[in-house]
Amino acid sequence: MxxxxxxxxxxxxxxxxxxxxxxxxxxxxxxxxxxxxxxxxxxxxxxxxxxxxxxxxxxxxxxxxxxxxxxxxxxxxxxxxxxxxxxxxxxxxxxxxxxxxxxxxxxxxxxxxxxxxxxxxxxxYRYMPPIARLLQEAESATGGVRMLTIREHRFPFLTKVGNWNRFNRYSGGTLVEKCCHFFDLMRLVMKSDPVRIMASGGQAFNHRDEIIDGHERPDVWDHAYVIVDFASGTRAALELCMFAEGSRFQEEISAIGPAGKIECHVPGPTRFWPVELGAPPDPRMVYSPRNPKGPREAVIPVDPTLLMAGDHNGSTFYQHQSFVAAISGARPVEVSLEDGWWAVAMGHAAQQSAMSGHAVKLEGDHFRVQT
The missing domain is CATH 3.40.50.720 (NAD(P)-binding Rossmann-like Domain)
Incomplete structure (x- = not known):
């Protein structure tokens, strides 16, 4: 049906x-x-x-x-x-x-x-093929992830209808709008909930000279660092820069544990790659065991039809494929309302930390500034 x-x-x-x-x-x-x-x-x-x-x-x-x-x-x-x-x-x-x-x-x-x-x-982001591969293999490749680092170096916010994404009151703020993806990945990899978040960020460059509707300047941030402590004792870090569109890869994620390190490298949208540079880079994995030493790389190809259908390395197709299976009863819902809540709560906590200059402690379904 x-x-x-x-x-x-x-x-x-x-x-x-x-x-x-x-x-x-x-x-x-x-x-x-x-x-x-x-x-x-x-x-x-x-x-x-x-x-x-x-x-x-x-x-x-x-x-x-x-x-x-x-x-x-x-x-x-x-x-x-x-x-x-x-x-x-x-x-x-x-x-x-x-x-x-x-x-x-x-x-x-x-x-x-x-x-x-x-x-x-x-x-x-869960369904981008290289990130999906990292999610599948992180535990075995690392012997249990203890540290996770996510770096996104990308282009500024695109123009949207009514410029809603230029303002925190409509978007939720950059660390909610843009980075809830990464906080979701952190919980997924660590298999634990966050207990403390520390962040620094702001609006360094992007949109500072824009005037919207003749009078209002955008207030969305364009860069940040975020450190997250989890209940399990593990740690994760995010580095966001939204004025780095000249990068070869847009996302680079590394997970490290006692047995080694696994990384994935994800290019940005195909339509933004400079045509004079030839074919855009392929997503890739890098495996770096502690013993025997020596990194090994693997290319993770993405169906060109899926690349042309969107800006997320085919993930939107795979996500709908799973959603259709879930509503037919063939598989469970994979990204729950609880997952969605935590991703937003972590973003808000990170923004609160950056604005207050203090760590923010998360306690169940709320958070408070920890001085």
């Missing part, structure tokens, strides 16, 4: 979802709600058979749809989830971040307690 999607939001990321869902043999787009005229036109071209709706309520009234995807601006996610819960709680994939305001934890908890259908939080 086919999964028939209702899509809520078809900006850049929503259009990537449309292209990848179209590649799945057991899924199709049934309805789309996108209020921006330009994005609506582009979405209609990608999914010409889909019904175009004028509101979320209209989309939920389309009887044919069997599942939903939220890919709207970040600050709309939670209220749209709540409207869906009140109206027609179908199986749902919701783009990260799950929510943007740290004061909304109670609303997220209420949604989690009462929503009757599967909910999958979209964390594309």
């Amino acid at each position: 086919k999964a028939i999607y209702g899509i809520i939001g078809c900006g850049m990321m929503g259009q990537e979802h449309l292209r990848n869902i179209a590649l799945l043999p057991d899924a199709e787009i049934g309805a789309i709600f996108e209020p921006d005229p330009d994005m609506r036109e582009k979405a209609a071209a990608l999914a010409p058979e889909a019904k175009l709706c004028d509101s979320l309520a209209d989309l939920l009234a389309v009887e044919a749809i069997t599942c939903l995807l939220i890919a709207s601006p970040n600050h709309l996610h939670l209220s749209q989830m709540e409207e869906i819960a009140r109206t027609r709680p179908l199986p749902l994939m919701v783009e990260k971040p799950l929510f943007t305001d740290p004061g909304d934890t109670a609303r997220v908890s209420a949604f989690k307690a009462n929503y009757p259908a599967p909910v999958w939080v979209a964390m594309e």
Whole structure:
């Protein structure tokens, strides 16, 4: 039986979802709600058979749809989830971040307690082939990960509809909007929850000269360092720079344990690679055991069709493939509401640490500044 999607939001990321869902043999787009005229036109071209709706309520009234995807601006996610819960709680994939305001934890908890259908939080980075390989092999390659380092050197935030991603009040802030992916990976690799976060970051270069709507300057950060201590005694670090688009690889992740080190190197979106440099680099793994010494490299090829369908090394396709299997009952939900909550909470804690100059201690479903 086919999964028939209702899509809520078809900006850049929503259009990537449309292209990848179209590649799945057991899924199709049934309805789309996108209020921006330009994005609506582009979405209609990608999914010409889909019904175009004028509101979320209209989309939920389309009887044919069997599942939903939220890919709207970040600050709309939670209220749209709540409207869906009140109206027609179908199986749902919701783009990260799950929510943007740290004061909304109670609303997220209420949604989690009462929503009757599967909910999958979209964390594309888990499904990038080289990162997926690292997740599969980290334990055996390291003998148990004790240190994890994630570095992302990339391009600045792209222009979005209404410039919502230029402001913390809409995006949740850079360490939520951009880095919730990496905090999710940290918990996944460490198999533990964080207990303390220390961070330093700010707006060094990007968007400082922009004026939005004639009067307002963006306040999103463009760089940060974050250190995370976990309950297991393990540690992780993040280095983010969003004015380093000249890099060969966009993400570089290393996991280290008593038996050795494993690394993955992930190039950025194919469409941004300079054509005068020839073919873009392939993702690769590096294995560095302590005994016998000597690194070994392996190339992790990605299907060119999937590279053309989006900016995330094929991960959006693999994520939907697993989501469709989950809502049919063939496999469990792999990225839960709890995972989505922790990723946002860690981002907020990191931003609080950077702004306060103090470590932030996480305690269950909240966090406080630890002086």
